[in-house]
Amino acid sequence: VIVGAGPAGLYAADALTYQAGPNAEVDVLDRLPTPFGLLRYGVAPDHFKMKSLEKVMQRIIDRPSVRFLGNVALGTDVTRADLLERYDAVIYAYGAPLARRLNIAGEELPGSAAASDFVAWYNGHPECSVDFGGFVASSVAIIGMGNVALDVARILLMQRDKLPVTDIADRALRHLVEHRPTDVYIVGRRGVAQARFTLKELREIGDLEDVAIIVDPDELAVSEIDVHELAGKPDMAPILQTFHGWAKAPRKATPHRLHFRFLLEPERIQGTSRVEAIRLQRMTGDSRGVTRGTGEYVEIRSGAVIRSLGQTGRMLPDIPFDPKTGTVPNVQGRVAGRHGPAAKEFVTGWARRGSTGVIGNTRGDAAELAELIRTTIRSEPEGAAPPDLIELLAARGVQVVTAECWSRIDRRERDMGKELGRPRVKLESVGEMLSAARAVDSTTRPPGPRTAPQENLS
Numbered sequence: 001v002i003v004g005a006g007p008a009g010l011y012a013a014d015a016l017t018y019q020a021g022p023n024a025e026v027d028v029l030d031r032l033p034t035p036f037g038l039l040r041y042g043v044a045p046d047h048f049k050m051k052s053l054e055k056v057m058q059r060i061i062d063r064p065s066v067r068f069l070g071n072v073a074l075g076t077d078v079t080r081a082d083l084l085e086r087y088d089a090v091i092y093a094y095g096a097p098l099a100r101r102l103n104i105a106g107e108e109l110p111g112s113a114a115a116s117d118f119v120a121w122y123n124g125h126p127e128c129s130v131d132f133g134g135f136v137a138s139s140v141a142i143i144g145m146g147n148v149a150l151d152v153a154r155i156l157l158m159q160r161d162k163l164p165v166t167d168i169a170d171r172a173l174r175h176l177v178e179h180r181p182t183d184v185y186i187v188g189r190r191g192v193a194q195a196r197f198t199l200k201e202l203r204e205i206g207d208l209e210d211v212a213i214i215v216d217p218d219e220l221a222v223s224e225i226d227v228h229e230l231a232g233k234p235d236m237a238p239i240l241q242t243f244h245g246w247a248k249a250p251r252k253a254t255p256h257r258l259h260f261r262f263l264l265e266p267e268r269i270q271g272t273s274r275v276e277a278i279r280l281q282r283m284t285g286d287s288r289g290v291t292r293g294t295g296e297y298v299e300i301r302s303g304a305v306i307r308s309l310g311q312t313g314r315m316l317p318d319i320p321f322d323p324k325t326g327t328v329p330n331v332q333g334r335v336a337g338r339h340g341p342a343a344k345e346f347v348t349g350w351a352r353r354g355s356t357g358v359i360g361n362t363r364g365d366a367a368e369l370a371e372l373i374r375t376t377i378r379s380e381p382e383g384a385a386p387p388d389l390i391e392l393l394a395a396r397g398v399q400v401v402t403a404e405c406w407s408r409i410d411r412r413e414r415d416m417g418k419e420l421g422r423p424r425v426k427l428e429s430v431g432e433m434l435s436a437a438r439a440v441d442s443t444t445r446p447p448g449p450r451t452a453p454q455e456n457l458s
């Protein structure tokens, strides 16, 4: 069984039903009624090529040897013990959903939020915990120097007629067409050499037609620490060139501006009843590779602060968890328990590595994991096996969303989209999803015989 139907879980299902033996059968659970994890709820809606991976993932779900069981949460609906007594191997692929914090004063003010919440809002996640309906200000500061910060800035600044052709959540579309900020700041506490943007995403933001990119040449100046770091990072050369190009280019005459600010550490978010500004200390690098404060402070006036500092894992009952790394401790994917390696528990994706890496990385992990399982796990003889999980869930009153039910949700969303000339309109609450799925229980799709896999889809 695989817990989590995000890219890591589904690639693991793919690899297992292809690599681990002709008779491998896999159940994939997800706490949401919908599969695809951050591919559906993280990847930016205008990243069409990446979103099209959903088709590949769907074909994995459609395999006869794979059974999708949505709306089933480990820790609430099923326990670790339930899984261990039913399956030959248990794979944790439940991601790293919690946003890291700045831990500075003012972080709780209305107008301050995590990028993961903002992303969840514009991607229609049913558990989005912040209502951004009245949130988007004319000036927004994004703290963090990675591709998620670029995604947020791009969605905030892009021309509004480019949004409806995406599957952006209806609630976000309605709001964003009315509100387009004038100034967005992407702010990092370290220098340009430590930025974690990739070239493709940087160029993409540079291509926004009516947005001026503003870079202060002084902040770009490469300190000794940068020289040291850059020596080991040849990929950084074109990124630096891009920034220097922007710093020199004549400024576009447009009311929409994206400012990149380097070497500024957030000290406090200011405001009385909501965010009004962020105060930052200017930093400098030294030759030992240490960034330190200069004692000089600057203020950026902004009605919203979005922190984009990465994510960390959530601790689930009975499952080992390392609070320092926010991951399930493991040795090359095998869960490391208190008394040594677990006999048949494994971990993959962001639950294994933390919030680093792209979807492609989870595919490599999956192949490695399938090989490990193929060579170490023997199927236990049948006989005194407990009832199928789906029966247990039915007895507990859990409405399981099978692949068939998910296809009804999918169809409903596409049909709603068609009426509006959009690719889909996402259902934004679990209740709506379950009603589209027509409240399915164990009798709707009893576990039947499954055939052997024929192709590796990934």
Ligand SMILES: Cc1cc2nc3c(=O)[nH]c(=O)nc-3n(C[C@H](O)[C@H](O)[C@H](O)COP(=O)(O)OP(=O)(O)OC[C@H]3O[C@@H](n4cnc5c(N)ncnc54)[C@H](O)[C@@H]3O)c2cc1C
Pocket: 003, 004, 005, 006, 007, 008, 009, 029, 030, 031, 032, 035, 036, 037, 038, 039, 042, 043, 044, 047, 050, 072, 073, 074, 075, 093, 094, 095, 096, 119, 148, 151, 316, 348, 349, 350, 351, 356, 357, 358, 359, 360, 362
């Ligand atoms: C904002 C953002 C944008 C990104 N954009 C890109 C991009 O453009 N290209 C790219 O390659 N990568 C991108 N990534 C990275 C990519 O999303 C990750 O590499 C990938 O999703 C990690 O896969 P995962 O399956 O480990 O985790 P997730 O995708 O988070 O999947 C975890 C799944 O587990 C489920 N789950 C959680 N808890 C439980 C539980 N208790 N019981 C059952 N199920 C549970 C969740 O509902 C979820 O479906 C982006 C990430 C973010 C945050």
